[in-house]
Amino acid sequence: MDNNQSRLWELLAKRLGDDVTAEEQAELEELLKDASAPLHDQDALRTLWATKMQNTRMELVDIDKQWENISQSLFPEKSHLYVTTLDDRPEPHKRFKRAWMYTAASLLIMACAGTSFYFYNLPNVISVPLKEEDRPNQVTSRNGSKTSVVLPEGTKVWLNAGSRIDYNNDFVGKREVYLTGEAFFDVKHNADDPFIIHAGNVNIKVLGTSFNVKAYADDDRVETALVKGSVELTTNDDPERKILLRPSEKITVLKVKRAAGAQADGDSGNKTAPKAELYSISRMIVDKRDSVLEDIAWMKERLIFKGETFSQLSKRMERWYGVTIFFADQASSLVRFTGEFDNQNIVQALDALQFSCNYKFRYSIDKSQIRISTK
């Protein structure tokens, strides 16, 4: 009887909630027939059920203001450009794999002076709203995503994660771009109009060639790796001195900050002139398995690292995966790693690192924030 009684309540509740099946409806009618106690006022219950209750705390919430907060952070009006190829996607390179090398050419950049339209969030379309005539055009790729662009005169640029190039409106007559981050350039040949890239403290002049430039703001160096052709490189510190780079060579230029530090350290037995220390040229390293140049492995969705400290590696992982990595103690940031990721997601990557160093660190992930600590 007790069981029947509680079953009766269950079914009545279900009926009120409009979530009752035909079988349950039949069962309910059966139970109602047998119900010994007089049934309660069903109408009153129904009215009660249909009446919304109040939530006192809700009255304090300003929904419109809350919406403003969200829309301001998600849809900032000021941004120059929306690049939506692969942004905001948690596993960018998996998605990108297909699109990346094969359909990169489909990207277009629209740089119409005076117009301020943009194609909001159409995949694979980059557009530049120009509010002032002379505002440099920008192409950006956020952390965790990559993009590619064909510049107005035909040069193709692949942008690694967290990178940006700017160029002026008179670009076609004067080929100059500014790079922050990492990019691979396939410069369209034009003997009359050299192509110049400003990256950190380095200026690279080319006629027509393919090469990779890595100049992230938070790195202490600018690396230029030449695949074919030739480039001429100068630094802001020594603009007179021209350095010619041959194919398969890579030049690493330290930023001024480091050079100044080296100068200060001059007393401690370091006799080399600071200027000479500023850069070094080395051969690019080829991955033996598939002869991919390590410096442009990122274009093939691979993140290669050799003897890097976790703290160095973490910067690249941050850009690669679009996460932030935080070290709770110094010990874990000093562990060194050699290896590569290609299709792993961030968790698999961290697990692999953990395994390879015999679990010297542990990690926790909260949204896109990763905390690393020693045991």
Next chain:
Amino acid sequence: MTDYRVKSLQVRISESDDQVAFKELYYILYKELFRFATVFVYQRELAEEVVQDVFTKVWLQRDRLSSINNIKVYLYSAIKNTAINYTKKFPLQTLSDPDLTAMELSYNTETPEGLMISSESIALINSAIQSMPPKCKLVFLLVKEDQLKYREVAQILNISVKTVETQMGIALKKLSTAVQFYLP
């Protein structure tokens, strides 16, 4: 009806990056999701933040929306998980008392006309609601106020449909007893 609308908004957001649809989804579901967040984080400001986090994530990962069957269940679950993470991160600020939280749910004693019940009766009905155990109250809230299906509530709270049925039976019995006593 709302479900159908929500479904169509979901498609517009994921397939055409429709900001207007996103805004509408936000306005349709804000109240329910906010209230649900307060179940876990007592402070209003934190509950607001939880809801904001969840909606932000929905937009940023909108391409994933198409693979989600039931967006409402998804949002409620996201609120729950985000809020629980908050309670871990800010254990002191989020000290939550499930009884206290659910107590906020009551009939308005000021305007009982719609119910045609005296305000004393309303007060007793409210105290019947308050006497429900926390879990029971939560299930009751989701089914009655937010009009979620039993199956959806079960998914969101990670309990069986049978448990939802049982809790709802208990809730209705309490409510009904109060009504029975104070109605002519």
